[in-house]
Amino acid sequence: RTDSDRLWDSLMEMAKLGATAKGGVNRQALTDLERQGRDLFIQWCRAEGCTIRIDTIGNIFARREGSDPNAKTVMAGSHLDSQPTGGKYDGCFGVLSGLEVIRTLNQHNITTQSPIEVVAWTNEEGCRFPPCMMGSGVFSGELEFDAMMARTDADGVTVSDALDAIHYRGSDSVSPDEIKAYFEPHIEQGPILEDTDTTIGVVIGGLGQKWFDLTLTGLEAHAGPTPMNLRRDAMMGAAEVTQALNRIAFDHQPHGRGTVGCMTLHPGSRNVIPGQVKMTLDMRHWEPEALESMGQAVTAAVEEICQRHGLEYQLELTANFAPEYFNKACVDAVRQGAEKLQLSHMDIISGAGHDAMFVGRVAPAAMIFIPCKDGISHNEIESATPEHIHAGCNVLLHAMLDAAGA
Amino acid sequence: RTDSDRLWDSLMEMAKLGATAKGGVNRQALTDLERQGRDLFIQWCRAEGCTIRIDTIGNIFARREGSDPNAKTVMAGSHLDSQPTGGKYDGCFGVLSGLEVIRTLNQHNITTQSPIEVVAWTNEEGCRFPPCMMGSGVFSGELEFDAMMARTDADGVTVSDALDAIHYRGSDSVSPDEIKAYFEPHIEQGPILEDTDTTIGVVIGGLGQKWFDLTLTGLEAHAGPTPMNLRRDAMMGAAEVTQALNRIAFDHQPHGRGTVGCMTLHPGSRNVIPGQVKMTLDMRHWEPEALESMGQAVTAAVEEICQRHGLEYQLELTANFAPEYFNKACVDAVRQGAEKLQLSHMDIISGAGHDAMFVGRVAPAAMIFIPCKDGISHNEIESATPEHIHAGCNVLLHAMLDAAGA
Ligand SMILES: NC(=O)NCCC(=O)O
Ligand SMILES: NC(=O)NCCC(=O)O
Numbered sequence: 001r002t003d004s005d006r007l008w009d010s011l012m013e014m015a016k017l018g019a020t021a022k023g024g025v026n027r028q029a030l031t032d033l034e035r036q037g038r039d040l041f042i043q044w045c046r047a048e049g050c051t052i053r054i055d056t057i058g059n060i061f062a063r064r065e066g067s068d069p070n071a072k073t074v075m076a077g078s079h080l081d082s083q084p085t086g087g088k089y090d091g092c093f094g095v096l097s098g099l100e101v102i103r104t105l106n107q108h109n110i111t112t113q114s115p116i117e118v119v120a121w122t123n124e125e126g127c128r129f130p131p132c133m134m135g136s137g138v139f140s141g142e143l144e145f146d147a148m149m150a151r152t153d154a155d156g157v158t159v160s161d162a163l164d165a166i167h168y169r170g171s172d173s174v175s176p177d178e179i180k181a182y183f184e185p186h187i188e189q190g191p192i193l194e195d196t197d198t199t200i201g202v203v204i205g206g207l208g209q210k211w212f213d214l215t216l217t218g219l220e221a222h223a224g225p226t227p228m229n230l231r232r233d234a235m236m237g238a239a240e241v242t243q244a245l246n247r248i249a250f251d252h253q254p255h256g257r258g259t260v261g262c263m264t265l266h267p268g269s270r271n272v273i274p275g276q277v278k279m280t281l282d283m284r285h286w287e288p289e290a291l292e293s294m295g296q297a298v299t300a301a302v303e304e305i306c307q308r309h310g311l312e313y314q315l316e317l318t319a320n321f322a323p324e325y326f327n328k329a330c331v332d333a334v335r336q337g338a339e340k341l342q343l344s345h346m347d348i349i350s351g352a353g354h355d356a357m358f359v360g361r362v363a364p365a366a367m368i369f370i371p372c373k374d375g376i377s378h379n380e381i382e383s384a385t386p387e388h389i390h391a392g393c394n395v396l397l398h399a400m401l402d403a404a405g406a
Numbered sequence: 407r408t409d410s411d412r413l414w415d416s417l418m419e420m421a422k423l424g425a426t427a428k429g430g431v432n433r434q435a436l437t438d439l440e441r442q443g444r445d446l447f448i449q450w451c452r453a454e455g456c457t458i459r460i461d462t463i464g465n466i467f468a469r470r471e472g473s474d475p476n477a478k479t480v481m482a483g484s485h486l487d488s489q490p491t492g493g494k495y496d497g498c499f500g501v502l503s504g505l506e507v508i509r510t511l512n513q514h515n516i517t518t519q520s521p522i523e524v525v526a527w528t529n530e531e532g533c534r535f536p537p538c539m540m541g542s543g544v545f546s547g548e549l550e551f552d553a554m555m556a557r558t559d560a561d562g563v564t565v566s567d568a569l570d571a572i573h574y575r576g577s578d579s580v581s582p583d584e585i586k587a588y589f590e591p592h593i594e595q596g597p598i599l600e601d602t603d604t605t606i607g608v609v610i611g612g613l614g615q616k617w618f619d620l621t622l623t624g625l626e627a628h629a630g631p632t633p634m635n636l637r638r639d640a641m642m643g644a645a646e647v648t649q650a651l652n653r654i655a656f657d658h659q660p661h662g663r664g665t666v667g668c669m670t671l672h673p674g675s676r677n678v679i680p681g682q683v684k685m686t687l688d689m690r691h692w693e694p695e696a697l698e699s700m701g702q703a704v705t706a707a708v709e710e711i712c713q714r715h716g717l718e719y720q721l722e723l724t725a726n727f728a729p730e731y732f733n734k735a736c737v738d739a740v741r742q743g744a745e746k747l748q749l750s751h752m753d754i755i756s757g758a759g760h761d762a763m764f765v766g767r768v769a770p771a772a773m774i775f776i777p778c779k780d781g782i783s784h785n786e787i788e789s790a791t792p793e794h795i796h797a798g799c800n801v802l803l804h805a806m807l808d809a810a811g812a
Contacts, residue, residue, distance in 0.1 A: 188631060189628045189630070189631045190627075190628065190630075190631025190632055190633075191627075191631075191632065191633075191636055192631075192633070195636075207630060209630070211676060211677075220782075220785065221596075221597075221781060221782065222595045222596065222757070222758055222781075222783055222784060223663060223665035223667060223688045223690075223757075224595070224596075224613060224615070224663060224688075224690055224756070224757030224758035224759065225594060225595045225596025225597075225598075225756065225757030225758050225781065226596055226597065226663075226757065226781065227596075227597075227598070227660070227663075227757075228652070228655050228656055228659065228662065228663065228664070229659075230597055230601075230781075233652075233665070235648060235666050235667075235669070236648065236649075236652055238645075238648075239644075239645040239646075239648035239649050239652075239666075240645075240649065242641060242642065242644075242645035243642075243645050243646065243649070246634070246639075246642055246645075249634050250634055253634065253635075254633070256634065257629060257630060257632075257633075257634065258634070259629035259639070259641075259676075259677070259678075259679055260641050260645075260671075260680075261629060261641075261671065261674065261675050261676040261677060261678050261679070261680060262671060262674050262675065262676050263641070263669060263671050265666075265667065265668060265669050268667065268668050269667050269668065269784075270617060270665075270667040270668050270686035270688055271617075271665070271667060271688050271758075272665075272667050272784060273665055273667070274666075274667060280676035282629045282630075282676055282677050284629075284630055350630070350631065351628070351629075351630030351631030351632065351633075352628055352630035352631050352677075353630065375627060375628075375631065375632065375636075376626075376627065377628055378628060378675075378678060379626065
């Protein structure tokens with residue numbers, strides 16, 4: 001068993017870096033605060049005798065050697081960066097659970113056949129530098145290194161400059177081929193485990209995603225003198241697209257998701273018919289064909305709606321990730337861990353993107369979910385119980401030992 | 407006949423004050439640029455021998471005496487302030503047409519029985535200091551003087567301070583009882599005259615208005631892991647309210663209008679279900695009962711939509727103006743003017759609010775519309791032809807002479 005207090009104390013210690021007034025964390029990727037988090041993590045790993053590697057995008061790998069010099073590594077991890085108004089558990093729970101596994105092995109003098117390695121991926125959140133899951137994306141070849149280094153934040157600072165500024169541009173090359181199995185513990189960020197009173201989510205994979213940027217252009221005109229039948233109201237189009245997206249998601253249950261998260265109206269005056277609306281569409285599904293069908297349905301709906309309202313439109317696909325189905329052996333190792341520990345568990349699909357979904361493209365991977373309060377994350381009120389944190393970490397220990405060979 | 411070139415030259419001279427790069431005007435109420443516009447207008451009026459009165463809210467009255475010392479005054483006017491990206495004609499056309507009438511009477515040595523008076527109302531646009539039509543609203547008792555003086559702009563400057571800063575807080579008391587008839591020439595700000603190839607709109611009144619601020623509150627949650635059926639998506643509600651408002655407006659044709667001009671989503675992130683949406687509703691109608699019925703229908707729709715989506719809401723009525731039906735004699739004077747001049751004309755209802763609609767509550771009033779290009783106003787590309795400007799001013803001359811007695 002892992003040490004519940006030790007893990008909790010480390011989580012709370014890490015949460016001091018960027019702590020916000022409302023009990024959350026603001027420790028965005030590649031800031032000096034996140035540098036402090038990286039330093040603290042490395043200091044803790046070195047104290048456990050780990051060797052540290054840092055790759056060219058700043059991913060940190062902390063390694064505890066195994067008995068077999070030819071064995072591939074069994075890896076755990078997640079990320080240390082947070083949203084601007086983020087919580088204490090999203091990311092850190094995975095990284096520090098990996099560290100807790102190493103601490104437990106050291107404490108009990110256990111030698112594993114495979115090396116055990118903990119990884120902190122760079123910029124999972126993507127809020128400072130889009131896109132999200134940048135470090136694992138580059139690692140897995142899903143995202144292109146040069147393009148990512150050139151990405152800028154709102155102040156025009158590049159990833160490359162930010163990495164240099166915090167001295168975390170490494171030169172170690174770490175290959176996916178080194179990985180025997182990768183496990184990522186994470187809070188669910190959704191309501192299912194809590195609703196069903198389940199402790200462990202055995203994550204069998206993650207939804208595919210399609211993100212669109214949509215601009216609808218009509219004709220700006222005065223709200224009073226312009227008769228209804230002579231309008232080209234971009235907001236009318238935006239309202240119908242929103243409803244179409246939701247209807248399409250409902251038509252693709254249980255796995256379909258459709259969300260309009262951003263919308264801006266131009267000129268944005270209460271007595272002016274909006275001449276232009278810019279909006280985002282986020283679509284997700286578990287089956288590639290269904291995700292394609294959703295994308296086609298929304299494209300057709302936009303076309304039809306715009307024609308009916310005399311609008312022009314621009315529909316741009318800004319992200320397009322296939323669903324990820326995790327490795328069966330890794331998933332089984334997580335399920336068996338929960339069973340051995342007699343923890344309530346259920347198979348679950350991740351609705352959110354995670355580093356494990358990119359790692360899973362190039363190496364065997366799986367995830368362990370625990371409940372979070374009201375399913376809320378990306379919010380300072382994000383909360384998870386010490387019991388669930390401990391349970392998730394114990395499942396990780398079992399799964400890693402199972403994969404690493406004792 | 408009025409002098410077409412003289413009026414046009416004055417319009418172009420006035421348009422230099424606050425001229426924008428795109429050919430429009432930025433001369434917002436009670437700024438130093440608008441002060442220059444007021445000064446120029448007064449200078450022109452004094453050159454015609456007018457006496458000037460300025461009331462406590464800064465409305466300017468320029469008077470040419472009549473032959474009968476007991477006769478009430480025949481008034482024309484509009485406003486000199488503009489939108490931030492406004493045009494050259496909205497407001498100025500009415501004020502300078504009134505001045506052109508006085509110039510024409512002087513040129514031809516015509517004495518009228520009633521005095522002729524031109525008014526420039528303070529802050530018609532309301533963009534710097536809400537609400538719109540502030541000067542005529544205070545004059546007519548629709549808006550409360552003390553409350554208006556305390557209104558602030560985005561920098562916290564009060565109307566009272568702004569009036570003092572440009573030295574336009576007057577002390578003259580001008581009463582609606584002095585007015586025999588008030589005429590306001592204005593560009594239509596809509597497409598109807600242009601669409602029907604008509605030169606003069608005989609404005610028989612203006613639509614009543616109801617403005618609402620609506621806040622919808624649901625639950626902010628992650629767009630990926632949150633199943634469709636467990637969402638409380640404020641944007642879903644906002645989309646349905648937008649459609650309901652439009653359906654209600656279409657159900658109240660030909661006079662109903664419904665517009666959503668502003669909408670802001672919180673937190674406004676592409677992969678977060680909006681927990682809150684703030685939006686504005688602008689509803690208009692010609693019949694008081696129909697306007698009430700539209701207001702009740704939208705209130706009921708908001709209630710039903712919010713219940714269905716598990717949303718809370720706050721619906722606040724921020725403006726509530728009854729429709730205005732102009733004085734029959736004034737309207738007839740406008741129509742007869744157009745007929746005498748053999749100008750194509752049609753009766754028309756103003757969809758926009760105008761100073762005349764507040765003046766009309768307390769004195770006989772009517773308006774004269776001319777076409778504007780593509781029905782567009784509140785835009786730097788606002789445009790009207792010299793021919794239409796001239797025609798509108800000639801109709802004003804006839805209507806005023808008719809009312810003033812030659
Ligand atoms: N885990 C997580 O919040 N990922 C962000 C990307 C997404 O799924 O929207
Ligand atoms: N004439 C004009 O644009 N008035 C503004 C008030 C409104 O009708 O929305």
